[in-house]
Amino acid sequence: MAGTIPRLAVRAVLVHQDRLLLVNAYPDGQSDLMCAPGGGVVPGTSLIENLSREVFEETGLHITVMDPCLVNEFHDPSTGYHQVDIYFRCQVKGSASIDPAWTDAEHVVTDRRWVSAEEMKQVRFKPDSLADVAFATSGVSYDPLEVIVR
Template identity: 30%
Template sequence: MEKAASTALPRLGAIAVVLHQDKVLLVQRKNPPDAGLWGFPGGHVEPGETALAAAARELFEETGVQARPVRYLTNLDIILRDQGGALQFHFLLAAVLCDYVRGTPIAAYDVSDAGWIAVSNVPSLPTSADVDRIIALAYSTTPTIGPI
């Protein structure tokens, strides 16, 4: 996601939460604000596009994995300021639960790595804000895929 000017409006984005066989699909970001951190594939919602569709599109663009968006899990307000208090980034991210369809994760576009990570290993990774909470929420709202 690109840097927002202090006069810019908040940007709408969508992240794809894909769980499969006790693993979660995560990507390592190349660009600020989360460069080097692991998080969910995602990006900007295009004009006229739903956040559900954007999550699936961004997932495919960043990883080559296809998934079907199922439902919204939650929204995240990402507001980051520099040391002087000036706004650097402002995003509203819609977290979208997606059902895995096919594909092997390959890092593309604006990610440096992508892969299926065992849910039990996620706490040991440097992650974006709320990754653990969103995984737990996905499991708690989808009883058929089991607990963490």
């Protein structure tokens, strides 16, 4: 779709005690697809502010945002929707416990879990490179345009 501006989002690669935090952002069990916490960028606020806000809204956790580690693009060829996600390595500030009763303001996130590298093999997630990036010690990666899946 010509003329459509890509949506910009930020996501947290948050590894604590060798486990990556994943969320499911499909209300009412519409999908089992997991992803890193985060969301759309609000104009006029920094990427770091946006990411800190989004992670808190989705999980109740406070984080320190560090360096970018992945840029991922995905799109829907049938609608022209295009999103660019910038992933940042993050650390938990304070407790890494997530209250099981926590609900995000939009009631979209239905599952939050800490997953080991081995457990990632049993989880359906996007983007495809997330596990490799999360459990690497450094570097920045780029995932070119992936087709949206649910």
